Amino acid sequence: MARFFPVRSQCQFDTPGERRFAERLEKLLEDDYLCWSNVPVGPKARYPDFVVLHPKRGILVLEVKDWKLATIQSMTPGKVILHTSSGLKTVANPMLQARSYVMEVDLALKKDPLLRQSRNSPRPGELIMPWGWGVVLTNITRRQFEQTDLHDVLDPQRVIFQDEMTETADPEAFQQRLWNMFPHVFPCTLTLPQIDRVRYHLYPEVRVSALPGQFGLFAESDAPIPSLIKVMDLQQEQLARSLGEGHRVIHGAAGSGKTMILGYRCEQLARVSPKPILVLCFNRSLAGACARCLWKRGWVRRSACSISTAGARKCWRPTTSTNRNGARPRIATPRSW
Numbered sequence: 001m002a003r004f005f006p007v008r009s010q011c012q013f014d015t016p017g018e019r020r021f022a023e024r025l026e027k028l029l030e031d032d033y034l035c036w037s038n039v040p041v042g043p044k045a046r047y048p049d050f051v052v053l054h055p056k057r058g059i060l061v062l063e064v065k066d067w068k069l070a071t072i073q074s075m076t077p078g079k080v081i082l083h084t085s086s087g088l089k090t091v092a093n094p095m096l097q098a099r100s101y102v103m104e105v106d107l108a109l110k111k112d113p114l115l116r117q118s119r120n121s122p123r124p125g126e127l128i129m130p131w132g133w134g135v136v137l138t139n140i141t142r143r144q145f146e147q148t149d150l151h152d153v154l155d156p157q158r159v160i161f162q163d164e165m166t167e168t169a170d171p172e173a174f175q176q177r178l179w180n181m182f183p184h185v186f187p188c189t190l191t192l193p194q195i196d197r198v199r200y201h202l203y204p205e206v207r208v209s210a211l212p213g214q215f216g217l218f219a220e221s222d223a224p225i226p227s228l229i230k231v232m233d234l235q236q237e238q239l240a241r242s243l244g245e246g247h248r249v250i251h252g253a254a255g256s257g258k259t260m261i262l263g264y265r266c267e268q269l270a271r272v273s274p275k276p277i278l279v280l281c282f283n284r285s286l287a288g289a290c291a292r293c294l295w296k297r298g299w300v301r302r303s304a305c306s307i308s309t310a311g312a313r314k315c316w317r318p319t320t321s322t323n324r325n326g327a328r329p330r331i332a333t334p335r336s337w
Helices: 016-028 094-110 142-146 171-179 192-202 234-241 258-272 284-296 320-325
Strands: 003-005 034-037 050-054 058-065 072-075 079-084 087-092 131-137 159-161 277-281 305-309 315-317 330-332
Touching (some): 016 058, 058 094, 258 284
Parallel strands (some): 003 034
Antiparallel strands (some): 034 050, 050 058, 079 087
8 A cells, every 4th residue: 555645534635536546546556655645846846736656666746637528628738728617717738737747856856966877877867767747537538538639639648547547446557557657667776765865855844954953854945965864754754744633642752753743734834824823832942943943944034933932931933123134033021022
């Protein structure tokens, strides 16, 4: 069963088709597959529907559409005109969309010399893994597709159709359809450190500073490309992305990453919440460490986060003058609020 980030039960799907396809990925792929659903990728924070990584296959980007044939008025290599309840709507061709996402992935990973093939390899300078892209049409069968002229703008080899993602689909046939989407196939075996490097570049929020201390997620501008990198492990990333809503208690030994997950959670909430986020800490040193990290990543400057000790004796609070001048936040006592 494939490993999802976040866990599938906590994924935010845009359509029922995405949810159904995620169920097939989880069920029909093996344990060494990693799948990210609607997670921003790379420095530009692009949002592909699914990114699938396998150590011996490479990386695949998929866009999922719930369109029916009657919904599609016309399609060109660049755009699609759809019938909607509010009239005609023009959107990007999903094949072009998926290809643009995977090209972003390629550019981001090629910056790392340890993820490029050597000069003596058959493909010098290229990634050490294959990559591909494709489209999933959850409400159109292959037979229906073949009776149209859509094959002129959607390569059938790079499309999975409704009748190919059923509950009774054969796992080997399903996986083969995925890997037929790769334009170039060559042998590769990604090691765990190499997979960590891929995650380091595609998902900057999982980067961890190697400096002393428990808490230290890297800001994008501060992150180098070192020979030795440090990221959340897969379990930490899955937990951090899967917290969902409501109350959560995280148990762990000292140094297991509890505070790091707190920082990640705070940043994620600040991204989506229209209201400021208040983080209560047990002591001043922890509050200070959290505030410094979030300041570097820009959230405290935008007044998205306030960090306080549990006793409310001292807390971080950016003032209007501090924000305008770009200075660091100050420690304010309750009397100075």
